Structure formats: C-alpha cells, structure tokens
Amino acid sequence: MGAYVLKRLGQSLITVAIVVLTVFLLLRLMPKNGYFTREDYVNMDKDARTAYLRNLGVLDDPFTQFGRFLSGLARGDLGRSITVYPRSPVLDVIGEKAPYSLWFGLAALVLSMVLGLGLGILMARYKDRFADGAGTVYVTIVRAIPSLIWLFFIQQWVTALLGWPMVFYEDRPVSWILPTVSLALSGIAWYAIWLRRFMVDEENRDYVKFAVSKGLPWKRVMRGHVLRNALVPLVQYFPQQILLTIAGSLLIESIYSIPGMGGLLVSAIRQQDNPLVQALVLLYSVLGVVGVFLGDLLMVLVDPRIKLAESSGKGAAA
C-alpha cells in the first residue's frame, strides 16, 4: 500500500507538471494582439504597445517566464493578475472567490447526496412502482430540459412566489437557498439514477438471490450487500466532486450574482491573463489528481476485495 501511494504520488506530480507545462506553453502561443482592444490600437503606437507587453512580462522568452513562475511557486507566490484584475495578487483573487464556490458547492453536494441517494434507494426498492416512476420523471425533466430554462424558472418565479431575493446577498440567508437547490438539482438526478441502476444490477446477482433464498431478511440484504456494493462505483467520485466544488458553477453563480470562481478561468483565458490561468490550472489539476487518488483509496476502504497493488507476486486486484 505504501509503495502504491508513493508511486501514485509520483505519477500525480508528473501529471500535474505535464498539464501545467502544456497550458503554460499554449498560453505563449496566443496572439499578442489579444492584449489590445480597438481603442488601444488607436491610442497606443507600436512603441507604447511593446512597452505595455514588456511590462506584463509576456515578451520574455518562455523559459525565462517559466523559471519566474517556478521560482514564485517555490516561494508560495503565484504572481499578480495582468488583465482580468490588473496587479491584484492571484492568491488574493482566488482567496476571495473560492470560499463562495466551496460553500455553495459543498452544501449542494450534501443535498445532492442525501436526496439523490435517498431517491435512488427508493427507486430501486420500489422498482416499476410509483416512486420509481416519479423519480424517473424527475430525472428525465432535469436531464432533458436545458438547465438554463429551469434555472431561470426557479429564479424568476419561485422568488416571486415566495418573495425571496432574486440574487445572492451575504447578509440574507434566505437568498442562499435557491442557488444551493439549483446547484443540487442535477446532482440529485445523477446520484439517483446511477444508484438505482447499480442497486438493480446487484439485486439480480446470484449472491443476492442466494442470500434471500437462505432466508436473510430483505432489508438486511439490501443494506448489507446491495447498497454497499452499489455504492462502490459511486464513492470513487466523491473526493473529486468535493474538491472540485471550488471551481464553482459559471451559470448559477452568474444568475444569482455569486462572486465565486465560476467563469474565472474562462475570463482569464479570454483576456490572456497568464498568471491567473496558470494558477487556476495548477489548482484544478492538483485537486483533480488528488481527487482521483483519494477516490481509489476510498474504493479500497469500502470494498476490501479491491486491491490497489499486487501483493508479493500473488493475486492481482479483484
């Protein structure tokens, strides 16, 4: 296990380094005229444009720029934003925005898990009956109708009906509810439909039929075997989902005016804010890799049959 963890950490580091380097180099291929608007071309002559680019640091050769990035990284300094929030330290920008995405994301994730897994269990338990049908209708609606439509419906009509604010206010807790619910809706559907599917699969397996025929109570079979085994394929995603809540939601944060991380990477890329893009890519890739790694470990904890590494040359992973 220790060797496996070390090996995975090494692989993770290499993966992150490749991602960061690739993004770094791709950013350097972006055209320099992207730093200027129409008005800038009128206001600035070539010398002024060159001076501007030089002071942004984007005219240095890529190796110098990468060296600067790494040395800053070693000191815990990710640099300053150059175009989206000029001169603001990147860590300050992320530090201001990440908590909003994180808290909304975590609240929505908990809601999705509680309601989604509960709904999935109900749908599997009462397969082909009302609960299953109602759950399927919900899942179909959420997945088939473009999210923009029901998100706007919730914002426009539900707030009018309940007299709640249309946008998020930090000092009015009632305004936190709808963004959280909106964020959770598709997660609930996702957990419900997949848990139902895995539970129904498990219910049809021989060991379940055997256990039932041996006289084990149905509830015990469901809790101790079916649910536990059905959760195995899902739990590996939990860590990643938790960690990547920090990335926020472009759509919902925009609709409810939540000052989170959603859209920050898009803005940074569009405005060629290299330090901000690099920091975000680094953050997201580290969290992604760590999430996958923790997911693997979690799977082993939930299902002891799964082995992550070969043990003494004998059996492989189950």
Place this chain on the structure above:
Amino acid sequence: MKPRAMIIAVLMALTAVASAWAAGVDRYDAVYASEGSSLRYFYTPTTTDQRVAANTQDGLVEQDRFGRFVPSLAQSWTVSPDGLTWTFKLRPGLMYVDSSGQKTRWEITADDFVEGLRYVSDPKNGIKNFSRDVRNLISGLNAYYLDLSDVDSGKKKDLTRDQALANFANVGISAPDKYTVVYRLSKPTPFFLSYLVMELFLPVEKEFLDTVGLDFGVSKEKLVFSGAYYISDWQRSKRIVLKANPHYWDAGKISVKTITLQYVPDPTTQVAMFQRGELSRADLGADQVKALAKSKWGQYIYSDPPSADRFSVTYWFVQNFTSANPEFKAFVNNLNFRKALYYGIDRVKLNELDDPYKPGQIIRNTVVPEFQIFDEKGVDYTDYPGVKEIKAAGNYYNKAKARDYFKKALAELTDGKGTIKGVSPTTVDYKPIAEVKVDGKLPLQMVYVSLPDAVETKRALLLKAMLEEAFGKENIEVTLGQCIDDVFGEVVEPRRFDLLHDNFRFGYADPAAQLSRLVTGGGVNDGQYSDPEFDKLVQEAMSKTVLSERYAIFAKAEALYLDRCYVLPWAMGGTAYQITKVVPFTYPRGGFGITRFKFKGMVVEKDPITAKRYEQLKAAFYKEMAAAK
C-alpha cells in the same frame, strides 16, 4: 432668448429640481453588467471602473449638467495670451478621505497632480489610455515617455532609469506653490479642459502611493479619495458601495448618500429586480420594451440618447478601399458606387433593431456627434455650414437615387455586358471569416462582416436584403461573414472584409479627435482610403486656434469627407430605454472623459419617472440650457 422667457425657464427648472429634492430618497441602487477590473483609477478599461473612478476622485474641472466645464478641485484658472500655459488655482484645505470616510493626514495639493501625471506616464504602470494625443499635448511629455520606454527596452543605454525619471522636470507640468498647478502645452489647445476630465489627469498623493506601492488600488484600503463619494465596500463580481464623502468640497450638492451597485449580468433579472422595488433604475433592451409597453410599466419607459453613456459614439459602415476582393476594390474606389451605397441603406429600418419605437431619433449622419463641441459663442460644431445640412437631412435613404448612382457606377466599371473591367477570376481568402470565388462578372461579390450576436446577425441579414433588393441580385451579391468578438484583431488588421459595421467614440472636445484620425494613414482610417484634399483641410483646421475659425474649416472638411462617402455613418450610441426613479437632467452630462459617469447632484425619487414627466423636464431643461449658453 428673451430675458423674460429665460427667467421663466430657469424658474421652471428650479421648481422641478426643488420638488424632486423634496420627494427625494437618499439611496440609489443599480446594477452593473461589466465586471470592474481594479480600483486603480488611472486605468479604467470598463465602464464600471470609470463609474467608480468618476465618483470617488475629482479632477481640476468637471462638466455640469449642461456639459459645461466648471471648476472642481480647481476653483479658477487662467490661460496665457499665447494659449500655451494654463494655470489652475486649487481650493485650499481639502483633505483626502479613507475607505471609512475619515479625513486622512494628506491634503489635496498641486503636487498631487504632478504625481498623477508622473504615474500615468511611466510605462511600467501600464496605463493603456495614456494616448499619443495626451503625450503630444503637454510639452516634453512624449520625449520623457519615449526615453523611459527606450531605457526599459534596452534601446537607450546612455541613460539610467533613475536619470530618465529625473527628466520629468522637463515635462510641462509644475506646482510652483501648494495650490497652483501649471500646465505648459506643446501647442495652443483651446479645448484643453476637455482633456482634464479624463482619468489620466486625476491627482494622487505621493506619500500614500509610495506606501502602498504595487498594491495601489488593488482594494479599497489601498486608496484615498478626493471625490464626492468614498468606496465603503468592494467585492469582485458582487457589489460596490459608495458613501457620500462628508468632507467633500461640494457636499451640499450630494442628495444621494449611499450608492449600491450590484453585479448582475443578466438584463432580465435587472428588470424584475426593478419591478420588485430592489433597484432605482433598469435599462431595457428592445425586446423588453415591447414586453412591458402594454403593462403598467409602459408609462415609465423612455429613452434619452444624449444623456446615455454611449451618445458620443458614432456607428458607421467601413468600406475596404484596399480589399483583396478585386471586384469590390474596383467598385468601392468609384464615387458613384459609394453614393449608391450611401443612398441605398435605409437607416430607419436598421435602427428599428435597436429602437423599435423611435428609430428615427438615433440616426446620425455626421462623424462628429452633436451636443458635444461648442465654439466660443456656444454654437454647436454640428451647426456649422456644411455639416449642419447633413445632420438635418435625417434618413438619406432614397432607392431611386441609389439606383441611379449604381447605374452610373456600372457604366463606368463594366463593359455593358456584365464583365467588370480589369478584374480576373480568383478566390478571395478571408478565412476563417469567409471565402468567396469571384469571376470578374456581375453580380458584384462583396463580403459584409459583423459580430455574431443576435442583433448584429439580424442587421447583417437586413442589410444584405436591402442592398440586393435595391440593386438587384443580378448586380450584387452580399456574402455574410462573422468574427468571434474582436473586430479589430480578427477583421480590420488582417483586412478580412469588404464592408464592416464598426463604431468609434470621441476622446476630447474637438473635431480633430475624430477627423484627424480619419486622414490618410490615420488611426481610425480602417478603409485605407486617401484624399489629399481632405487631409489638407484637416491640417489647416488644426492650425487654427480661434474656435470658430477652426470649426468652420473642420466642418468644410467633414462635409467633403461625407460627400465622398469614405465611411457611411448611420446611428448614434445610447439607444437604451430605461425605467428609473432618477430625476433626469439632475446629474452631469458630457461625451468625454469620466465626468459623464458622475452621480453628483443626482436626485432619486420614491416612484419611477413617467415618460410624460420626462418630456416636461426635458422641455424645461433645454430651455434652461439655451439660456445658460
């Protein structure tokens, strides 16, 4: 205006303002859709940045509600007889305040204006708006900037950066005493005041700047404020709260004590928030106007283009005189063809996409906007002979005339059997925007390029239908191309267009702001045409320092330019309808710099202003303005 009428107009206006004050509320809530980038007020790439800068920092002068330049931090000024030296006397004893509204230890002094200019002219500070116009305006400034730039790039090795910085002493700005700022200009510039409302001429306190260093303006705590408001709260992508500065020099004019601006990018949400009483103002798009017109909100909807942020923007069609499309190149260099286009475009129809109710009110035939530039007698530049007639002509659309000109163009450019003289078949490569095969025969192939949003797409389709219908599909075929979002980078610079929809805003109060950039090789001459006669007239006008003489020649130049159809102006900016509780005409207006974003003097009422009341206030305001001039 007769004295009696003038007195009545003034009384009416005063009554209107007084009654508004009486019913007023002390807060204003609005939204913003373009995210602010920073609080460093010398660098304001978005309108949100400009709005915050305008309300939290004052310059030497500002514009009042009639657009006149009036004293601000300077209480008076004088100009030397040669027009080169401008001396401003500051109000003594004014202090900067911090983000809690408390007085700081720093007084606003003349040195702060010197420091401000020193800051913006250092290339290391990356102030993009520090234009060559400004550099060439003040004596020695351009040389100072270029030296620093050359030192930074390594081109100049005989000078250290510190030495180059020390040369700022040679720049034409000085503070001979604590309350006197003197500018020495490179050439007489009677419209110099219109530069001073730009953010580039704001003050900064040196000791404070040295203390915060690179962090200047990265948060509200890294700023001190000289304006009518201070920033009491600032959250990226969320909200900005401005509170009235209790130590402001003109505090008596500030009736709105708290301004809350929320980041709400969605226009639908904005309107619903207004309807629920959460906002003091909402802007409406054409579709929203249609949706609300028959509801109870219909009575409150109106538009006032001259007070809109974008009023000084002129929209025009640019023609590519050096087109890679040999068919279009042959045609566009023919005056009759350009006149055919000029008369063949129905401006009212095009405007209906932006303003379905009063499309005629936003037509602009001139390059230079109206209500912006006035001579020493208060005469609007666009009322000078030559330009006045063009302005007054309204919609130029005349299908018969257009067809006549087109026939003349065909007679001159084709052999009478449909072959375009001197054009060989080829493929016009405007990839990735368009690719067109031309065969040197009619129909003339031309590529019109626009942005991909819904209104621009509709406009492109309408224009294509308009031209093909006017001249016949057998004579002209318009191919539509779209860029992603950067008209200059994707279209203009790589020359991937024949006809293009674009716009341009004014920089300062002189026709040169636009016309000098439209000459051969000028910064806005995107069509790349050349007309020595026009160039000469512009040069001649720029050499005049008496405004009326200057404008008379500029008007002649502009009339010639428009008669020869080098660009095809068709609309003004500022088409937005609104529902608002803000009493119109109570706040500053003007097309230049940032004072048009000031809330100073703004009066907000409890209930929305009806369109009927707006019309009454408008009538009174224009009477008052005429009297004031």
